Amino acid sequence: MNNRLQPLANELDRHWIKLTTIAWVVIAIFYVWKRWAAIHWLSLGDTDDNMRLMQVRALLDGQGWYDLRNYRLNPPQGFDIHWSRIVDLPIAGLILLLRPLVGVAEAEKLACGIAPLLPLGIVLVALGATVRRLVAPLAWPLAIIFMMSSTVALMMFMPDRIDHHGWQLAMLSLTVAGLCDPKGPRGGAIVGLASAVSLAIGLEMLPYCAMAGAIIALRWVWDAAERGRLMSYALTLGGGCAAGYVIFASEANRVMRCDALTPIWLSVFVAAGAGLALLAMMSPGDRRVRVLLAAIVGGAIAGAFALMFPQCLARPEQVSDELYTSWLSNVREAKPIYRHPFRTAFPLAALPVMGIIGAVIATWRARRSASVVGWASVSLFALFSVSMLLWQVRAGAAAQMMAIPGVTALAFFLLPWLLTQRSIFVRVFAGAAVFTLISGSFATVMLGTLPIDKPKPYVQRVNRATGRCMTVPAMAPLNRIPRATIFTFVDLGPRLITLTHHDAIAGPYHRNGDAILDVHHAFKGSPEEARAIMTGHGATLMLVCPNMAESTVYRDRKPGGFYDRLAHGETFDWLTPIPLPKGSPLRLFRIEHGGT
Incomplete structure:
Protein backbone atom coordinates (compact mmCIF):
# COMPACT_ATOMS: atom_id res chain seq x y z
CA MET A 1 0.00 0.00 0.00
CA ASN A 2 1.15 3.56 -0.76
CA ASN A 3 2.90 4.96 2.30
CA ARG A 4 0.85 8.14 2.04
CA LEU A 5 -2.36 6.11 2.40
CA GLN A 6 -1.13 4.01 5.31
CA PRO A 7 -2.23 6.47 8.04
CA LEU A 8 -5.73 6.56 6.52
CA ALA A 9 -5.84 2.77 6.38
CA ASN A 10 -4.77 2.58 10.02
CA GLU A 11 -7.56 4.95 11.02
CA LEU A 12 -10.14 2.98 9.04
CA ASP A 13 -8.99 -0.18 10.77
CA ARG A 14 -8.70 1.22 14.29
CA HIS A 15 -12.01 3.13 14.38
CA TRP A 16 -14.16 0.93 12.15
CA ILE A 17 -17.01 0.55 14.66
CA LYS A 18 -17.20 4.29 15.25
CA LEU A 19 -17.04 5.01 11.52
CA THR A 20 -19.69 2.36 10.80
CA THR A 21 -21.93 3.96 13.41
CA ILE A 22 -21.43 7.36 11.78
CA ALA A 23 -22.25 5.84 8.39
CA TRP A 24 -25.42 4.32 9.86
CA VAL A 25 -26.49 7.68 11.33
CA VAL A 26 -25.97 9.38 7.97
CA ILE A 27 -27.89 6.61 6.19
CA ALA A 28 -30.74 6.83 8.72
CA ILE A 29 -31.02 10.61 8.36
CA PHE A 30 -31.00 10.27 4.58
CA TYR A 31 -33.82 7.75 4.49
CA VAL A 32 -35.92 9.69 7.01
CA TRP A 33 -35.51 12.75 4.78
CA LYS A 34 -36.12 10.82 1.56
CA ARG A 35 -39.26 9.15 2.88
CA TRP A 36 -40.57 12.05 4.89
CA ALA A 37 -43.83 12.17 2.92
CA ALA A 38 -44.50 8.51 3.73
CA ILE A 39 -43.68 9.13 7.39
CA HIS A 40 -45.98 12.16 7.48
CA TRP A 41 -48.87 10.17 6.00
CA LEU A 42 -48.20 7.12 8.21
CA SER A 43 -47.79 4.95 5.11
CA LEU A 44 -47.74 1.56 6.79
CA GLY A 45 -48.10 -0.36 3.55
CA ASP A 46 -48.21 -3.86 5.00
CA THR A 47 -50.99 -5.27 7.17
CA ASP A 48 -48.41 -6.50 9.69
CA ASP A 49 -47.00 -2.98 10.11
CA ASN A 50 -50.47 -1.67 10.93
CA MET A 51 -51.08 -4.47 13.41
CA ARG A 52 -47.71 -3.81 15.02
CA LEU A 53 -48.65 -0.18 15.64
CA MET A 54 -52.01 -1.27 17.05
CA GLN A 55 -50.20 -3.64 19.39
CA VAL A 56 -47.95 -0.81 20.58
CA ARG A 57 -50.91 1.51 21.06
CA ALA A 58 -52.67 -1.08 23.16
CA LEU A 59 -49.57 -1.52 25.34
CA LEU A 60 -49.21 2.23 25.89
CA ASP A 61 -52.94 2.47 26.66
CA GLY A 62 -52.54 0.01 29.52
CA GLN A 63 -53.27 -3.39 27.99
CA GLY A 64 -51.50 -6.20 29.85
CA TRP A 65 -47.93 -7.12 28.94
CA TYR A 66 -48.92 -10.72 28.25
CA ASP A 67 -52.24 -9.86 26.60
CA LEU A 68 -51.60 -9.46 22.88
CA ARG A 69 -55.20 -9.89 21.79
CA ASN A 70 -56.44 -7.06 19.58
CA TYR A 71 -59.94 -6.14 20.69
CA ARG A 72 -60.58 -3.86 17.70
CA LEU A 73 -60.81 -6.86 15.35
CA ASN A 74 -63.68 -9.35 15.67
CA PRO A 75 -65.24 -7.61 18.67
CA PRO A 76 -66.08 -8.19 21.42
CA GLN A 77 -63.86 -11.25 21.94
CA GLY A 78 -61.00 -9.78 19.93
CA PHE A 79 -58.43 -11.15 17.54
CA ASP A 80 -55.54 -13.33 18.68
CA ILE A 81 -52.00 -12.78 17.39
CA HIS A 82 -48.95 -15.02 17.84
CA TRP A 83 -46.33 -12.26 18.16
CA SER A 84 -44.28 -11.13 21.16
CA ARG A 85 -43.60 -7.73 22.73
CA ILE A 86 -39.90 -7.61 21.77
CA VAL A 87 -40.36 -5.57 18.60
CA ASP A 88 -42.93 -3.36 20.33
CA LEU A 89 -40.36 -2.02 22.79
CA PRO A 90 -38.26 0.30 20.56
CA ILE A 91 -41.41 1.69 18.91
CA ALA A 92 -43.07 2.29 22.27
CA GLY A 93 -39.86 3.81 23.67
CA LEU A 94 -39.61 6.27 20.80
CA ILE A 95 -43.26 7.28 21.19
CA LEU A 96 -42.82 7.87 24.93
CA LEU A 97 -39.68 9.90 24.24
CA LEU A 98 -41.19 12.04 21.50
CA ARG A 99 -44.81 12.63 22.48
CA PRO A 100 -44.06 15.29 25.15
CA LEU A 101 -42.27 17.23 22.40
CA VAL A 102 -44.55 16.81 19.37
CA GLY A 103 -47.79 15.19 20.57
CA VAL A 104 -49.09 11.65 20.28
CA ALA A 105 -49.97 11.58 16.57
CA GLU A 106 -46.66 13.04 15.40
CA ALA A 107 -44.72 10.89 17.87
CA GLU A 108 -46.29 7.78 16.34
CA LYS A 109 -45.34 8.87 12.84
CA LEU A 110 -41.74 9.63 13.82
CA ALA A 111 -41.42 6.39 15.79
CA CYS A 112 -42.65 4.39 12.81
CA GLY A 113 -40.14 6.22 10.62
CA ILE A 114 -37.14 5.80 12.90
CA ALA A 115 -37.65 2.39 14.55
CA PRO A 116 -36.99 0.22 11.44
CA LEU A 117 -33.61 1.88 10.98
CA LEU A 118 -32.37 0.77 14.42
CA PRO A 119 -31.71 -2.89 13.50
CA LEU A 120 -29.95 -1.70 10.33
CA GLY A 121 -27.18 -0.37 12.58
CA ILE A 122 -26.74 -3.85 14.07
CA VAL A 123 -26.62 -5.37 10.58
CA LEU A 124 -23.91 -2.97 9.36
CA VAL A 125 -21.70 -3.63 12.40
CA ALA A 126 -22.23 -7.41 12.22
CA LEU A 127 -21.49 -7.56 8.49
CA GLY A 128 -18.45 -5.36 9.06
CA ALA A 129 -17.17 -7.73 11.73
CA THR A 130 -17.72 -10.72 9.44
CA VAL A 131 -15.86 -9.33 6.42
CA ARG A 132 -13.05 -7.96 8.60
CA ARG A 133 -12.44 -11.46 9.92
CA LEU A 134 -12.80 -13.26 6.60
CA VAL A 135 -11.83 -10.84 3.84
CA ALA A 136 -9.58 -8.07 5.19
CA PRO A 137 -9.59 -5.50 8.02
CA LEU A 138 -10.36 -2.74 5.50
CA ALA A 139 -13.21 -4.55 3.74
CA TRP A 140 -16.00 -3.28 5.97
CA PRO A 141 -16.85 -0.17 3.85
CA LEU A 142 -17.52 -2.47 0.90
CA ALA A 143 -19.96 -4.48 3.01
CA ILE A 144 -21.89 -1.29 3.75
CA ILE A 145 -21.96 -0.35 0.06
CA PHE A 146 -23.24 -3.75 -1.02
CA MET A 147 -25.85 -3.83 1.74
CA MET A 148 -27.11 -0.44 0.58
CA SER A 149 -27.32 -1.74 -3.00
CA SER A 150 -29.49 -4.72 -2.07
CA THR A 151 -33.16 -4.51 -2.95
CA VAL A 152 -35.38 -6.73 -0.85
CA ALA A 153 -33.06 -6.89 2.17
CA LEU A 154 -32.73 -3.12 2.47
CA MET A 155 -36.50 -2.65 2.20
CA MET A 156 -36.92 -4.47 5.51
CA PHE A 157 -35.28 -1.50 7.26
CA MET A 158 -37.04 1.36 5.52
CA PRO A 159 -39.12 3.90 7.49
CA ASP A 160 -42.63 2.60 8.33
CA ARG A 161 -41.54 -1.06 7.93
CA ILE A 162 -42.04 -1.57 11.65
CA ASP A 163 -42.79 -5.29 11.70
CA HIS A 164 -40.31 -7.87 13.00
CA HIS A 165 -38.41 -8.74 9.80
CA GLY A 166 -35.65 -6.16 10.27
CA TRP A 167 -34.91 -7.33 13.80
CA GLN A 168 -34.79 -10.96 12.75
CA LEU A 169 -32.37 -10.09 9.93
CA ALA A 170 -30.26 -8.25 12.51
CA MET A 171 -30.15 -11.40 14.65
CA LEU A 172 -29.20 -13.44 11.58
CA SER A 173 -26.31 -11.06 10.82
CA LEU A 174 -25.09 -11.46 14.40
CA THR A 175 -25.37 -15.22 14.04
CA VAL A 176 -23.05 -15.21 11.03
CA ALA A 177 -20.62 -12.88 12.79
CA GLY A 178 -20.58 -15.26 15.76
CA LEU A 179 -19.90 -18.26 13.55
CA CYS A 180 -16.86 -16.45 12.13
CA ASP A 181 -15.59 -15.26 15.51
CA PRO A 182 -12.12 -16.73 16.15
CA LYS A 183 -12.82 -16.66 19.90
CA GLY A 184 -14.94 -19.77 20.29
CA PRO A 185 -16.77 -19.12 23.58
CA ARG A 186 -17.63 -15.55 22.59
CA GLY A 187 -18.74 -16.59 19.13
CA GLY A 188 -20.88 -19.42 20.44
CA ALA A 189 -22.56 -17.09 22.96
CA ILE A 190 -23.34 -14.55 20.22
CA VAL A 191 -24.91 -17.25 18.03
CA GLY A 192 -26.92 -18.68 20.92
CA LEU A 193 -28.25 -15.35 22.15
CA ALA A 194 -29.03 -14.10 18.63
CA SER A 195 -30.90 -17.32 17.89
CA ALA A 196 -32.83 -17.12 21.17
CA VAL A 197 -33.90 -13.51 20.52
CA SER A 198 -34.92 -14.36 16.95
CA LEU A 199 -36.98 -17.35 18.11
CA ALA A 200 -38.64 -15.30 20.84
CA ILE A 201 -39.66 -12.76 18.19
CA GLY A 202 -41.07 -15.44 15.89
CA LEU A 203 -40.28 -18.76 14.24
CA GLU A 204 -39.69 -17.39 10.72
CA MET A 205 -35.93 -17.83 11.15
CA LEU A 206 -36.15 -21.27 12.77
CA PRO A 207 -34.50 -23.01 9.76
CA TYR A 208 -31.58 -20.57 9.90
CA CYS A 209 -31.21 -21.03 13.65
CA ALA A 210 -31.19 -24.79 13.16
CA MET A 211 -28.57 -24.40 10.43
CA ALA A 212 -26.36 -22.31 12.73
CA GLY A 213 -26.63 -24.94 15.46
CA ALA A 214 -25.76 -27.69 12.99
CA ILE A 215 -22.67 -25.78 11.83
CA ILE A 216 -21.45 -25.32 15.40
CA ALA A 217 -22.03 -29.02 16.12
CA LEU A 218 -20.18 -30.01 12.94
CA ARG A 219 -17.23 -27.83 13.92
CA TRP A 220 -17.07 -29.65 17.24
CA VAL A 221 -17.32 -33.02 15.48
CA TRP A 222 -14.41 -32.04 13.24
CA ASP A 223 -12.30 -30.49 16.00
CA ALA A 224 -12.82 -31.20 19.71
CA ALA A 225 -11.06 -27.91 20.48
CA GLU A 226 -14.36 -26.26 19.51
CA ARG A 227 -15.93 -27.49 22.75
CA GLY A 228 -15.87 -23.95 24.21
CA ARG A 229 -17.88 -22.61 21.30
CA LEU A 230 -20.33 -25.50 21.55
CA MET A 231 -20.76 -25.15 25.31
CA SER A 232 -21.40 -21.38 25.27
CA TYR A 233 -23.82 -21.80 22.36
CA ALA A 234 -25.72 -24.57 24.13
CA LEU A 235 -26.08 -22.63 27.38
CA THR A 236 -27.10 -19.34 25.77
CA LEU A 237 -29.54 -21.00 23.37
CA GLY A 238 -31.36 -22.97 26.07
CA GLY A 239 -31.15 -20.25 28.70
CA GLY A 240 -31.99 -17.48 26.24
CA CYS A 241 -35.09 -19.28 24.95
CA ALA A 242 -36.23 -19.97 28.51
CA ALA A 243 -35.79 -16.32 29.45
CA GLY A 244 -37.51 -15.21 26.25
CA TYR A 245 -40.47 -17.43 27.03
CA VAL A 246 -40.80 -16.23 30.62
CA ILE A 247 -40.46 -12.53 29.76
CA PHE A 248 -42.18 -12.28 26.40
CA ALA A 249 -44.48 -15.24 25.72
CA SER A 250 -48.08 -14.00 25.65
CA GLU A 251 -50.95 -15.75 27.40
CA ALA A 252 -52.00 -17.15 24.02
CA ASN A 253 -48.52 -18.60 23.51
CA ARG A 254 -48.55 -20.58 26.74
CA VAL A 255 -50.52 -23.40 25.12
CA MET A 256 -49.44 -26.31 22.94
CA ARG A 257 -49.27 -24.59 19.55
CA CYS A 258 -46.64 -24.91 16.81
CA ASP A 259 -46.39 -21.37 15.41
CA ALA A 260 -44.46 -19.51 18.12
CA LEU A 261 -42.20 -19.97 21.14
CA THR A 262 -44.75 -22.04 23.02
CA PRO A 263 -44.12 -24.88 25.52
CA ILE A 264 -43.63 -27.18 22.50
CA TRP A 265 -40.69 -25.31 21.01
CA LEU A 266 -39.34 -24.22 24.38
CA SER A 267 -38.94 -27.87 25.35
CA VAL A 268 -37.16 -28.55 22.05
CA PHE A 269 -34.68 -25.70 22.42
CA VAL A 270 -33.97 -26.39 26.09
CA ALA A 271 -33.47 -30.08 25.33
CA ALA A 272 -31.19 -29.19 22.41
CA GLY A 273 -29.17 -26.88 24.66
CA ALA A 274 -28.87 -29.54 27.33
CA GLY A 275 -27.87 -32.21 24.82
CA LEU A 276 -25.23 -30.04 23.17
CA ALA A 277 -23.87 -28.99 26.56
CA LEU A 278 -23.52 -32.68 27.45
CA LEU A 279 -21.60 -33.29 24.22
CA ALA A 280 -19.29 -30.38 24.99
CA MET A 281 -18.62 -31.72 28.48
CA MET A 282 -17.79 -35.20 27.18
CA SER A 283 -15.77 -34.18 24.06
CA PRO A 284 -14.11 -37.57 23.40
CA GLY A 285 -10.86 -37.45 21.49
CA ASP A 286 -11.95 -39.86 18.76
CA ARG A 287 -13.76 -38.05 15.94
CA ARG A 288 -15.78 -41.15 15.11
CA VAL A 289 -17.13 -41.23 18.65
CA ARG A 290 -18.07 -37.54 18.41
CA VAL A 291 -19.96 -38.26 15.20
CA LEU A 292 -21.83 -41.09 16.90
CA LEU A 293 -22.69 -39.03 19.99
CA ALA A 294 -23.89 -36.07 17.90
CA ALA A 295 -26.08 -38.39 15.83
CA ILE A 296 -27.55 -39.93 19.00
CA VAL A 297 -28.39 -36.54 20.54
CA GLY A 298 -29.82 -35.17 17.30
CA GLY A 299 -31.82 -38.32 16.62
CA ALA A 300 -33.19 -38.40 20.17
CA ILE A 301 -34.41 -34.79 19.98
CA ALA A 302 -35.91 -35.22 16.51
CA GLY A 303 -37.54 -38.52 17.44
CA ALA A 304 -39.00 -37.19 20.67
CA PHE A 305 -40.37 -34.18 18.80
CA ALA A 306 -42.04 -36.36 16.19
CA LEU A 307 -43.56 -38.67 18.80
CA MET A 308 -44.72 -36.03 21.27
CA PHE A 309 -45.82 -33.28 18.87
CA PRO A 310 -46.92 -34.92 15.62
CA GLN A 311 -49.31 -32.03 14.95
CA CYS A 312 -46.29 -29.81 14.26
CA LEU A 313 -44.97 -32.03 11.47
CA ALA A 314 -47.61 -30.80 9.03
CA ARG A 315 -48.70 -27.16 8.88
CA PRO A 316 -47.30 -25.29 11.90
CA GLU A 317 -50.14 -22.77 11.52
CA GLN A 318 -52.62 -25.63 12.17
CA VAL A 319 -55.26 -24.10 9.89
CA SER A 320 -58.18 -25.95 8.35
CA ASP A 321 -58.01 -27.38 4.86
CA GLU A 322 -60.53 -24.83 3.66
CA LEU A 323 -58.59 -21.87 5.02
CA TYR A 324 -55.36 -23.22 3.60
CA THR A 325 -56.90 -23.65 0.15
CA SER A 326 -58.77 -20.36 0.05
CA TRP A 327 -56.19 -18.13 1.71
CA LEU A 328 -52.87 -19.40 3.08
CA SER A 329 -51.76 -21.24 -0.06
CA ASN A 330 -52.37 -18.06 -2.07
CA VAL A 331 -50.18 -15.76 0.01
CA ARG A 332 -47.58 -14.52 -2.49
CA PRO A 455 -46.84 -5.51 -15.72
CA LYS A 456 -50.27 -5.89 -17.29
CA PRO A 457 -52.73 -2.97 -17.23
CA TYR A 458 -55.06 -5.12 -15.12
CA VAL A 459 -52.34 -5.61 -12.48
CA GLN A 460 -51.48 -1.92 -12.52
CA ARG A 461 -55.14 -1.02 -11.98
CA VAL A 462 -55.40 -3.41 -9.04
CA ASN A 463 -52.21 -2.04 -7.47
CA ARG A 464 -53.41 1.54 -7.82
CA ALA A 465 -56.78 0.72 -6.26
CA THR A 466 -55.16 -1.13 -3.36
CA GLY A 467 -52.77 1.73 -2.71
CA ARG A 468 -55.43 4.46 -2.84
CA CYS A 469 -57.81 2.74 -0.47
CA MET A 470 -55.10 2.41 2.20
CA THR A 471 -54.27 6.14 2.40
CA VAL A 472 -55.07 8.58 5.18
CA PRO A 473 -57.12 10.86 2.86
CA ALA A 474 -59.27 7.89 1.79
CA MET A 475 -59.87 6.69 5.35
CA ALA A 476 -60.18 10.04 7.15
CA PRO A 477 -63.84 10.73 6.15
CA LEU A 478 -64.86 7.54 7.95
CA ASN A 479 -64.01 9.20 11.26
CA ARG A 480 -66.93 11.63 10.76
CA ILE A 481 -69.27 8.68 11.21
CA PRO A 482 -70.03 7.46 14.77
CA ARG A 483 -67.92 4.49 15.79
CA ALA A 484 -69.23 1.19 14.47
CA THR A 485 -68.16 -2.34 13.59
CA ILE A 486 -67.43 -2.36 9.86
CA PHE A 487 -67.50 -5.51 7.75
CA THR A 488 -64.74 -5.21 5.18
CA PHE A 489 -62.04 -7.15 3.34
CA VAL A 490 -59.53 -9.16 5.35
CA ASP A 491 -56.58 -7.15 4.03
CA LEU A 492 -58.35 -3.86 4.74
CA GLY A 493 -59.17 -4.62 8.38
CA PRO A 494 -55.79 -3.78 10.02
CA ARG A 495 -55.48 -0.50 8.09
CA LEU A 496 -59.06 0.47 8.94
CA ILE A 497 -58.59 0.12 12.69
CA THR A 498 -55.24 1.92 12.52
CA LEU A 499 -56.53 5.04 10.76
CA THR A 500 -60.09 5.25 12.10
CA HIS A 501 -61.99 4.76 15.34
CA HIS A 502 -64.03 1.94 13.83
CA ASP A 503 -63.69 -1.78 14.53
CA ALA A 504 -63.36 -4.48 11.86
CA ILE A 505 -63.86 -8.23 11.61
CA ALA A 506 -60.69 -9.88 10.33
CA GLY A 507 -57.05 -9.50 9.39
CA PRO A 508 -54.72 -11.91 7.57
CA TYR A 509 -53.60 -13.88 10.65
CA HIS A 510 -53.93 -17.63 10.77
CA ARG A 511 -54.98 -17.99 14.39
CA ASN A 512 -58.29 -16.38 13.53
CA GLY A 513 -59.29 -18.61 10.69
CA ASP A 514 -62.99 -18.59 11.55
CA ALA A 515 -63.24 -14.82 11.14
CA ILE A 516 -61.29 -14.92 7.87
CA LEU A 517 -63.56 -17.64 6.52
CA ASP A 518 -66.62 -15.65 7.56
CA VAL A 519 -65.45 -12.76 5.41
CA HIS A 520 -64.74 -15.12 2.51
CA HIS A 521 -68.13 -16.83 2.87
CA ALA A 522 -69.96 -13.52 3.04
CA PHE A 523 -68.46 -12.03 -0.11
CA LYS A 524 -68.49 -15.30 -2.07
CA GLY A 525 -71.87 -16.59 -0.93
CA SER A 526 -75.42 -15.49 -1.59
CA PRO A 527 -76.72 -12.06 -0.47
CA GLU A 528 -78.77 -13.80 2.22
CA GLU A 529 -75.70 -15.59 3.58
CA ALA A 530 -73.72 -12.35 3.48
CA ARG A 531 -76.33 -10.50 5.48
CA ALA A 532 -76.58 -13.25 8.08
CA ILE A 533 -72.80 -13.36 8.58
CA MET A 534 -72.48 -9.58 8.81
CA THR A 535 -75.28 -9.17 11.31
CA GLY A 536 -73.98 -12.16 13.25
CA HIS A 537 -70.76 -10.22 13.82
CA GLY A 538 -72.68 -7.15 14.90
CA ALA A 539 -71.53 -5.15 11.89
CA THR A 540 -73.66 -2.12 11.04
CA LEU A 541 -71.54 -0.85 8.13
CA MET A 542 -69.91 -2.53 5.13
CA LEU A 543 -66.85 -1.06 3.42
CA VAL A 544 -65.43 -2.22 0.10
CA CYS A 545 -62.61 -1.09 -2.16
CA PRO A 546 -63.50 -1.82 -5.81
CA ASN A 547 -60.63 -3.38 -7.78
CA MET A 548 -58.53 -3.95 -4.65
CA ALA A 549 -56.54 -7.17 -4.99
CA GLU A 550 -58.70 -9.06 -2.53
CA SER A 551 -61.90 -7.92 -4.24
CA THR A 552 -60.85 -9.64 -7.46
CA VAL A 553 -60.89 -12.98 -5.65
CA TYR A 554 -64.54 -12.52 -4.75
CA ARG A 555 -65.52 -10.99 -8.09
CA ASP A 556 -63.56 -12.99 -10.66
CA ARG A 557 -63.23 -16.38 -8.97
CA LYS A 558 -66.80 -16.60 -7.65
CA PRO A 559 -69.18 -15.31 -10.32
CA GLY A 560 -72.72 -14.92 -9.12
CA GLY A 561 -71.69 -14.47 -5.49
CA PHE A 562 -72.73 -11.52 -3.35
CA TYR A 563 -69.71 -9.34 -4.07
CA ASP A 564 -69.70 -10.14 -7.77
CA ARG A 565 -73.32 -9.01 -7.99
CA LEU A 566 -72.56 -5.88 -5.95
CA ALA A 567 -69.55 -5.05 -8.15
CA HIS A 568 -71.75 -5.29 -11.24
CA GLY A 569 -74.17 -2.70 -9.91
CA GLU A 570 -76.88 -4.79 -8.28
CA THR A 571 -78.56 -3.21 -5.27
CA PHE A 572 -79.96 -4.90 -2.17
CA ASP A 573 -82.74 -3.61 0.04
CA TRP A 574 -80.74 -4.31 3.20
CA LEU A 575 -77.76 -2.19 2.05
CA THR A 576 -78.01 1.59 2.00
CA PRO A 577 -75.17 3.52 0.32
CA ILE A 578 -73.55 6.20 2.51
CA PRO A 579 -72.06 9.10 0.53
CA LEU A 580 -68.32 9.63 0.74
CA PRO A 581 -66.36 12.62 -0.63
CA LYS A 582 -66.14 12.91 -4.40
CA GLY A 583 -63.32 10.84 -5.82
CA SER A 584 -63.14 8.47 -2.84
CA PRO A 585 -61.87 5.00 -3.85
CA LEU A 586 -64.05 3.42 -1.15
CA ARG A 587 -67.74 2.49 -1.06
CA LEU A 588 -69.60 2.50 2.25
CA PHE A 589 -72.99 0.95 3.03
CA ARG A 590 -75.27 0.79 6.05
CA ILE A 591 -76.42 -2.75 6.92
CA GLU A 592 -80.09 -3.01 7.85
CA HIS A 593 -80.66 -5.59 10.58
CA GLY A 594 -84.42 -5.76 10.10
CA GLY A 595 -86.50 -8.15 7.98
CA THR A 596 -85.69 -9.41 4.51
Missing part, protein backbone atom coordinates in the same frame (compact mmCIF):
# COMPACT_ATOMS: atom_id res chain seq x y z
CA GLU A 333 -44.61 -14.38 -0.12
CA ALA A 334 -45.23 -17.99 0.90
CA LYS A 335 -44.83 -19.24 -2.67
CA PRO A 336 -41.46 -20.51 -4.05
CA ILE A 337 -39.44 -18.21 -6.25
CA TYR A 338 -40.11 -20.22 -9.41
CA ARG A 339 -43.83 -19.48 -9.07
CA HIS A 340 -43.20 -15.74 -9.29
CA PRO A 341 -42.87 -13.67 -12.47
CA PHE A 342 -39.38 -13.52 -13.99
CA ARG A 343 -39.37 -9.76 -13.43
CA THR A 344 -39.66 -10.40 -9.69
CA ALA A 345 -37.52 -13.52 -9.35
CA PHE A 346 -34.51 -12.54 -11.48
CA PRO A 347 -33.38 -9.40 -9.58
CA LEU A 348 -34.19 -11.06 -6.27
CA ALA A 349 -31.91 -14.04 -6.97
CA ALA A 350 -29.06 -12.19 -8.72
CA LEU A 351 -27.30 -10.94 -5.57
CA PRO A 352 -27.60 -14.25 -3.65
CA VAL A 353 -26.16 -16.18 -6.61
CA MET A 354 -23.22 -13.79 -6.83
CA GLY A 355 -22.77 -14.18 -3.08
CA ILE A 356 -22.53 -17.97 -3.41
CA ILE A 357 -19.95 -17.62 -6.18
CA GLY A 358 -17.89 -15.26 -4.08
CA ALA A 359 -18.15 -17.37 -0.93
CA VAL A 360 -17.15 -20.57 -2.73
CA ILE A 361 -14.15 -18.87 -4.38
CA ALA A 362 -13.12 -17.35 -1.06
CA THR A 363 -13.43 -20.72 0.69
CA TRP A 364 -11.19 -22.29 -1.91
CA ARG A 365 -8.61 -19.52 -1.60
CA ALA A 366 -8.65 -19.86 2.19
CA ARG A 367 -8.37 -23.66 2.21
CA ARG A 368 -4.90 -23.57 3.82
CA SER A 369 -5.58 -20.70 6.22
CA ALA A 370 -7.33 -20.39 9.57
CA SER A 371 -10.25 -18.50 7.97
CA VAL A 372 -11.35 -21.55 5.97
CA VAL A 373 -13.73 -22.66 8.74
CA GLY A 374 -15.40 -19.26 8.80
CA TRP A 375 -15.69 -19.18 5.03
CA ALA A 376 -17.07 -22.70 4.99
CA SER A 377 -19.75 -21.58 7.47
CA VAL A 378 -20.64 -18.57 5.32
CA SER A 379 -20.74 -20.70 2.17
CA LEU A 380 -23.07 -23.21 3.81
CA PHE A 381 -25.33 -20.43 5.03
CA ALA A 382 -25.35 -18.75 1.62
CA LEU A 383 -26.25 -22.02 -0.12
CA PHE A 384 -28.91 -22.73 2.49
CA SER A 385 -30.41 -19.23 2.09
CA VAL A 386 -30.69 -19.62 -1.68
CA SER A 387 -32.24 -23.07 -1.30
CA MET A 388 -34.86 -21.52 0.99
CA LEU A 389 -36.04 -19.45 -1.99
CA LEU A 390 -37.22 -22.71 -3.52
CA TRP A 391 -39.55 -23.05 -0.53
CA GLN A 392 -40.78 -19.49 0.02
CA VAL A 393 -39.83 -16.23 -1.65
CA ARG A 394 -40.04 -14.46 1.71
CA ALA A 395 -36.52 -15.86 2.27
CA GLY A 396 -35.24 -13.35 -0.31
CA ALA A 397 -34.25 -10.71 2.23
CA ALA A 398 -32.14 -13.18 4.23
CA ALA A 399 -30.60 -14.60 1.05
CA GLN A 400 -29.55 -11.15 -0.12
CA MET A 401 -28.06 -10.22 3.23
CA MET A 402 -26.22 -13.54 3.43
CA ALA A 403 -24.65 -12.73 0.05
CA ILE A 404 -22.81 -9.65 1.36
CA PRO A 405 -19.65 -11.45 2.64
CA GLY A 406 -19.28 -13.33 -0.66
CA VAL A 407 -19.70 -10.31 -2.94
CA THR A 408 -17.43 -8.27 -0.66
CA ALA A 409 -14.75 -10.93 -1.11
CA LEU A 410 -15.21 -10.79 -4.90
CA ALA A 411 -14.85 -7.02 -4.88
CA PHE A 412 -11.75 -7.19 -2.69
CA PHE A 413 -10.18 -9.73 -5.03
CA LEU A 414 -10.75 -7.45 -8.03
CA LEU A 415 -9.91 -4.15 -6.33
CA PRO A 416 -6.09 -4.49 -6.66
CA TRP A 417 -6.45 -5.15 -10.39
CA LEU A 418 -8.62 -2.07 -10.83
CA LEU A 419 -6.16 0.11 -8.95
CA THR A 420 -3.26 -1.00 -11.19
CA GLN A 421 -4.96 0.28 -14.35
CA ARG A 422 -3.24 3.42 -15.59
CA SER A 423 -6.20 4.97 -17.38
CA ILE A 424 -8.71 6.65 -15.10
CA PHE A 425 -11.41 5.88 -17.66
CA VAL A 426 -10.60 2.18 -17.48
CA ARG A 427 -10.66 2.31 -13.70
CA VAL A 428 -14.01 4.13 -13.62
CA PHE A 429 -15.79 2.12 -16.30
CA ALA A 430 -14.31 -1.21 -15.25
CA GLY A 431 -15.15 -0.46 -11.64
CA ALA A 432 -18.73 0.39 -12.56
CA ALA A 433 -19.03 -2.79 -14.61
CA VAL A 434 -17.60 -4.93 -11.80
CA PHE A 435 -19.93 -3.37 -9.25
CA THR A 436 -22.95 -3.80 -11.51
CA LEU A 437 -22.09 -7.47 -11.96
CA ILE A 438 -21.24 -8.59 -8.45
CA SER A 439 -23.92 -6.49 -6.72
CA GLY A 440 -26.61 -8.14 -8.83
CA SER A 441 -27.61 -4.76 -10.28
CA PHE A 442 -27.11 -6.20 -13.74
CA ALA A 443 -30.46 -7.97 -13.36
CA THR A 444 -32.31 -4.69 -12.99
CA VAL A 445 -30.38 -3.19 -15.90
CA MET A 446 -31.19 -6.18 -18.11
CA LEU A 447 -34.87 -6.11 -17.24
CA GLY A 448 -35.01 -2.46 -18.17
CA THR A 449 -33.87 -3.29 -21.70
CA LEU A 450 -35.86 -6.48 -22.30
CA PRO A 451 -39.53 -6.35 -23.34
CA ILE A 452 -40.48 -9.27 -21.14
CA ASP A 453 -42.93 -9.82 -18.35
CA LYS A 454 -44.18 -6.23 -18.36
